[in-house]
Amino acid sequence: MPSTGVDRMERVYTRAVGCCLVLVLFSGTLEAQDLRNYRWENRLVVLLTPDLQDPVFLRQLAEMQGAAKALKERKGVVLTVTPDGYATGLDPVKAQDRKPGKQTGAISRMDPSDGFRLVLLGLDGGIKLESREFVPAESLWALIDSMPMRQREMGEKGK
Numbered sequence: 691m692p693s694t695g696v697d698r699m700e701r702v703y704t705r706a707v708g709c710c711l712v713l714v715l716f717s718g719t720l721e722a723q724d725l726r727n728y729r730w731e732n733r734l735v736v737l738l739t740p741d742l743q744d745p746v747f748l749r750q751l752a753e754m755q756g757a758a759k760a761l762k763e764r765k766g767v768v769l770t771v772t773p774d775g776y777a778t779g780l781d782p783v784k785a786q787d788r789k790p791g792k793q794t795g796a797i798s799r800m801d802p803s804d805g806f807r808l809v810l811l812g813l814d815g816g817i818k819l820e821s822r823e824f825v826p827a828e829s830l831w832a833l834i835d836s837m838p839m840r841q842r843e844m845g846e847k848g849k
Contacts, residue, residue, distance in 0.1 A: 725815070742772060810833065
């Protein structure tokens with residue numbers, strides 16, 4: 691039985707929808723993978739801010755910049771998330787790896803539009819701290835240093 695124009699249109703439509711679905715799923719996987727790359731390697735200090743000029747964000751970023759050595763010693767990485775994208779490192783404005791555009795995957799669940807928030811993710815990827823206020827570096831270090839994996843790291847360095 692010969693195919694009709696409607697049959698051909700349905701096949702084209704089905705292929706187009708399938709291709710779009712694959713692209714959407716793939717892009718979400720890429721960004722989720724970005725966070726998965728840190729798991730078991732780094733502790734993430736996620737700074738969510740509606741604006742890179744937010745005073746609480748700037749104060750927190752300055753605190754992290756001033757404690758860069760201690761952050762590195764604790765396998766810490768700063769991830770800044772704004773409504774426009776995200777960046778890793780202590781200079782989110784000039785970050786070379788800034789990812790512009792609407793976030794998908796794991797990063798999309800971090801909503802920066804409702805004000806400043808700091809989220810500390812442990813090596814296991816679990817949330818260890820969430821605060822809407824400035825957190826002194828010493829408080830972060832005390833929390834991280836009390837974690838079992840960090841205790842093990844400190845014990846191994848002492849040997």
